[in-house]
Amino acid sequence: MIADPNLRGIALMVMAMGAFALADTFVKVSASTLSPAQVLFFLIGGALVLFGGIAVAQGESLMDRRALSPVLWLRYVAEVAGMVGMVTALALVPISTVGAITQAAPLLAVVGAVVFLQEQIGWRRWVSIACGFIGVLLIVQPGAIAFDVSVLWAVLALVALSVRDLTTRLVPADMPSISLATYTMVAAAPFAVGWVVLRGEALIPAHANWWVIVPMVVLGALGYMLLIASLRSAEVSVVMPYRYTRIVFLIGLGIAVFGERPDRWMLAGAALIVVSGTYMMWREQRVKQAQLTSSDTGAAP
Helix, strand or coil: CCCCHHHHHHHHHHHHHHHHHHHHHHHHHHCCCCCHHHHHHHHHHHHHHHHHHHHHHCCCCCCCHHHHCHHHHHHHHHHHHHHHHHHHHHHHCCHHHHHHHHCCHHHHHHHHHHHHHCCCCCHHHHHHHHHHHHHHHHHHCCCCCCCCHHHHHHHHHHHHHHHHHHHHCCCCCCCCHHHHHHHHHHHHHHHHHHHHHHCCCCCCCCCCCHHHHHHHHHHHHHHHHHHHHHHHHCCHHHHHHHHHHHHHHHHHHHHHHHCCCCCHHHHHHHHHHHHHHHHHHHHHHHHHHHHHHHHHCCCCC
């Protein structure tokens, strides 16, 4: 057992990112025999059972009227759009590319907070955000001759996950995370079922490989729980930069499992996203500490 809360939080964050990366790997493997709609159905259905069971075991009533508020409906839609983009991208695009692009979500969420929540940020963080977006462009390469339009599914996931992260800031602070996750899966389930049915496919096909599906669902849920445990056991500014270890895991898994060979543009773009995102988090924490110090000393803001 690690005694230092921050070291424990870092360890939990790294394990969470490892679990998410492995879950992404199983999603890509399952996409070879299942359609993206079927993969999404298994992910949402499995997560609903797991999260709902945990919420009930923890004594949550799951009857909170706030679950139907407009901001939460926006979050549900963003979550579904993000999952659709992520699953489809993993089926069509190298896993390392998908991972690198979607890790820019915190940068885009900050832009959303400035535009829609009137938050104020300085020029240094604007520069870090611009560098992160340049990193995304290096990976996507929209003007290149070999541009693959399928990579836009990863961009959809990036935008949708950023909206999800932004709206999460507006969720009532006293709403348990596990309840929020359960509400999200309940709202997403009809879409997942409808997508499969409209495609004329079976919800549970006879050829389903449960040796792939079960780890895919369990690892995704495990990553979520480890992430929450990390954020609750340590300082957010300390552990959040370690979320970028997911890129390292995905690049390694892409090479080892799928024989991918990331080119220099992808690696350069991923590096820019990691550096800019880490700096932005560090800078944000410095600003908050300065504001607290100013408040404690009675100085004018």
